[in-house]
Amino acid sequence: MKTFYSMKPRLLLALAVLAVSASGASRPAFAEANYPSRPVRVVVPFAAGGVADSTARIVAEKLAEKLKQRFYVENQPGAGGITAARTTLGAAADGYTLIMLTNGTAVSVSLFEKLPFNPVKDFTPVSSLGFFDFAFVTSASSGFKTLAEFIAAAKAKPGALNVGTINVGSTQNLSAELFKTSANIDFTLVPFRGNHEAEVALLQGNVALVVDSYSVLQGNIADGKLVALASSGAARSESTPELATVQESGVANYDVVSWNALFARSGTPPEVVKTLNTALQEILGDAETKKKLLVLGIEGKAGAPEDIGNRLKSDIEKWRAVIEKANIPKQ
DSSP states (O other), X not given: OOOHHHHHHHHHHHHHHHHHHHHHHHSOOOOOTTOOSSXXXXXXXXXXXXXXXXXXXXXXXXXXXXXTSOEEEEEOOOGGGXXXXXHHHTSOSSSSEEEEEEHHHHHHHHHSSSOSSOHHHHEEEEEEEEEEOEEEEEETTSOOOSHHHHHHHHHHSTTOSEEEEESTTSHHHHHHHHHHHHTTOOOEEEEESSHHXXXXXXXXXXXXXXXEEHHHHHHHHHTTSEEEEEESSSSOOSSOTTSOBTTTTTOTXXXXXXXXXXXXXXXXXXXXXXXXXXXXXXXXXXXXXXXXXXXXXXXXXXXXXXXXXXXXXHHHHHHHHHHHHTTOOOO
């Protein structure tokens, strides 16, 4: 029969192994001295071909050149960015799986009944990538030459004018809702399934105004079929410096700027975040990269991690107020 004393060394050894395992489980990830030493995945919560995807691919290519390792984009579209978030949170917190978060992420926090991730707590910011305004566009045959004229017409006939955007809860849609309350006017907001349907409705005169990315509408703007009346940011955009802002058109404090940014899983080593941020500061300060992004209507701009982290938090609160005021049902 084995005695307590004959079992004691084995017991102590087992307890020691458990203690080491437990301490290892709670220990934060440590950065490799030569990060990145293998390919890095950038998960994008949108389909290929859009502005966000194009931005991610331009930046990924430049990161590969700068850090001498492959950075590849993996498109995982899905409502609320849930699919992309789950993929990223299922990977190790080592900097080899990154995710693009956007102003749409901030909207999703209040738009969904139960978002299965917390963008503030579950992810750590790396850097902003770019910023872009929305354009307020009318048809050449509408008769509106300025946004102030549209506002005056809306005040003269409350509810008579139609304004088109893509689906309810999109940033474009919420920007139009914010415009309605900020300008103290009433119009009928018409949601469409996609950008093309909204543009066609504008060309056909079924809506008087569309709020969307300038790059989406620029073809017909260049052809003179559509006229851009204003941009949504507080200051004029670098991509459309000739375009007055909504504020300049008489709507005080109106400010909507969309953004996209690079985040990592929470717990990613600070050294990895610093390596990526330093590289992005150089890449997005490069004139050639800026020019490529401006073609897409994006103002390429990196920043300190805390800057875009604070922007995410403030936008969550901003869009929560808009969603509640517009009584938009949660998904």
